[in-house]
Amino acid sequence: MISNKSLMITALFVFTVIGAYSIYQPFLLPLTVAILLTMATYNLTKKMIKFFKSRKISAAIATVLLILIIFAPIVYMATTGVGYMSELNVEKIKHVTVVFKTFGEEIPIVKEWIPTALSDEKIAEYIQEATSYLTTAGSVGLGFVKNMILVLVFYFLINYYGERFFDLIRALMPISKMKSAKMIHEVSSTMEVVFYSIIVTAIFEGFLFGIMVSYFGYNGLLFGVIYGFASLIPIIGGAVVWIPVSLYAWTTIDANAAIFIASYSVVVISIIADTFIKPVIIKVIKEDLLKSNIEVNEIVIFFSILAGMSTYGFWGMILGPAITSFLIAITKIYIDYNSKEQLLAKQ
Numbered sequence: 001m002i003s004n005k006s007l008m009i010t011a012l013f014v015f016t017v018i019g020a021y022s023i024y025q026p027f028l029l030p031l032t033v034a035i036l037l038t039m040a041t042y043n044l045t046k047k048m049i050k051f052f053k054s055r056k057i058s059a060a061i062a063t064v065l066l067i068l069i070i071f072a073p074i075v076y077m078a079t080t081g082v083g084y085m086s087e088l089n090v091e092k093i094k095h096v097t098v099v100f101k102t103f104g105e106e107i108p109i110v111k112e113w114i115p116t117a118l119s120d121e122k123i124a125e126y127i128q129e130a131t132s133y134l135t136t137a138g139s140v141g142l143g144f145v146k147n148m149i150l151v152l153v154f155y156f157l158i159n160y161y162g163e164r165f166f167d168l169i170r171a172l173m174p175i176s177k178m179k180s181a182k183m184i185h186e187v188s189s190t191m192e193v194v195f196y197s198i199i200v201t202a203i204f205e206g207f208l209f210g211i212m213v214s215y216f217g218y219n220g221l222l223f224g225v226i227y228g229f230a231s232l233i234p235i236i237g238g239a240v241v242w243i244p245v246s247l248y249a250w251t252t253i254d255a256n257a258a259i260f261i262a263s264y265s266v267v268v269i270s271i272i273a274d275t276f277i278k279p280v281i282i283k284v285i286k287e288d289l290l291k292s293n294i295e296v297n298e299i300v301i302f303f304s305i306l307a308g309m310s311t312y313g314f315w316g317m318i319l320g321p322a323i324t325s326f327l328i329a330i331t332k333i334y335i336d337y338n339s340k341e342q343l344l345a346k347q
Contacts, residue, residue: 029315032147032156036318038159042188045062046060055162059157059160071148140212149165188330191318193282194301206224206228209228226241239270242266304325305321
């Protein structure tokens with residue numbers, strides 16, 4: 001039977017948690033992402049601690065690596081991309097539309113659509129809408145930069161305090177230490193495989209695209225970075241990059257260049273690299289590099305990333321698989337607990 005003292009302590013704890021949530025709610029997303037990234041890179045950090053004999057140095061190096069791998073390309077993409085956007089003047093836009101009009105007049109269905117969709121009034125509306133989108137993206141970008149900085153700060157602190165932080169999480173779980181440790185291990189192992197697989201495949205596919213577009217005189221580094229991040233988007237993936245680039249090449253270079261960019265992107269990257277090479281990369285990372293025995297269902301991971309990104313945006317590719325793996329782990333524990341309860345009831 002629960003005593004009055006236990007009820008009072010529980011009530012105070014609940015009210016304190018509610019109060020803390022109301023104060024720290026803006027920091028929960030970056031804190032959660034930082035925790036998951038720490039779990040994903042836990043083994044790497046542990047090896048660095050063993051090598052450098054210093055938790056502070058290891059936490060600092062891990063944070064710098066995270067900046068170089070994830071956040072530096074985002075900053076480069078944003079700053080350089082804005083420079084390219086500023087070069088798109090009205091004359092260039094008109095030149096592109098003239099080419100589309102000339103080509104579209106030869107297609108019966110498109111011919112009827114062109115006069116209204118590509119009129120001067122409509123083009124002015126498109127430019128106005130694009131400007132509003134850029135303004136909105138700028139405000140969202142400021143929020144992203146703030147969260148990015150907070151993620152890095154929390155990531156360093158969690159790595160620095162290490163086991164003490166996760167011991168606290170295990171102590172707060174209303175299950176045995178063995179089960180809580182197993183749950184954290186499953187989430188951590190899943191995050192580790194997903195994190196390194198995402199990083200390696202994004203770099204690989206971005207490299208393939210960047211090398212190809214640089215041949216046509218475009219900024220290979222910029223478009224490689226953009227394609228790498230776009231490849232993380234489930235279903236459509238790199239199509240959001242190669243379609244506009246091939247259309248732009250069609251208007252500024254020639255039709256052969258556009259056909260080559262589109263064909264290369266579909267055959268070499270989407271079919272060969274993404275369909276055949278990517279599973280091999282994931283297998284090598286999982287079995288040879290990480291020595292992980294965790295069973296990661298690629299279909300579940302695919303839908304968890306899709307659901308996560310549709311809800312949380314960029315951070316969803318980290319939160320989606322983590323929440324899903326946590327759900328699977330807690331479901332296993334619940335089934336095990338329920339089976340034992342039913343067995344005791346029969347006795």
